[in-house]
Amino acid sequence: MDAALEDVEFLALSANRVAVLRSLAEGPRSRSELADETGASQATLGRILADFEERSWVRRTDGAYEATATGELVADAFADLLEALELERDLRDIVAYLPTEELGFDLARLTDATITVPTETRPSAPVQRLLDLERAADEVRAFSHAFNEGTLSLLAGRAAAGEVRFRGVFSPEAVDALTSEEGLRRDLLSLVDADSAAVRVRPAGVPVAGTVADGRVHLLVRDDSGVLRAAIDTDDAAVREWAEDAFERYWTEATPLDRETVASPE
Secondary structure (H helix, E strand, C coil): CHHHHHHHHHHHCCHHHHHHHHHHHHCCECHHHHHHHHCCCHHHHHHHHHHHHHCCCEEEECCEEEECHHHHHHHHHHHHHHHHHHHHHHHCCCHHHCCCCCCCCCHHHHCCCEEECCCCCCCCHHHHHHHHHHHHCCEEEEEECCCCHHHHHHHHHHHHCCCCEEEEEECHHHHHHHHCCHHHHHHHHHHHHCCCEEEEECCCCCCCEEEEECCEEEEEEECCCCCEEEEEEECCHHHHHHHHHHHHHHHHCCEECCHHHHHCCC
16 A cells, blocks of 8 residues: 555656556657657656656657557556546535435546536625526426526527426425415416426425536536535436436426416415
């Protein structure tokens, strides 16, 4: 273990070492090509390549250098470690609010995800990201404990115009919140009446706020007080499979939203 940690430290202490090994893992390179790709000086490259040869991570071949099988192994493993650490930094401030018990996928599947957080100048950025995805989608499936005004208005208009196929399953609390305000109730009725839309209510509630817009999954992350902390969206296949399975499960356990309940709330 100590020897392995020493090699990790050896790589981690030099961005040039990481860049050179990653480059050689992709294919043979001459020293001039490595200099162009990495920006390292010839003197620095000489030291790095000598160290790598000593560790049997690279070998010389026909006037160039290439990674050995173990060099490729180290390069791939270190790249995975860097991706994991970069993802951890992205999730660090919101991981406490992630409903991880409901997310049936490895968080590593979010490596290529887009993470949108509110800022002082764009406090609604996470919702705007969702609206952008829904505005461009031909099919939208949503499951959530909340239904924000912007999404409702957008989908009601697009569904009424036949521009989107929509199915949504929500918690009773989400529906109650919409029917308590006249403007929101009107949009909800429009959505319920649209031929290309269907809305259901799951009595047991919906523990996570998710949307599948065409093939992309979007998650809204809120804290215990309901404050929006972030949005995460990805087209990763494993995340999409989880989201589609979750939607179908919630949908099956839900009942169609009664139009009269919306039109004439108590």
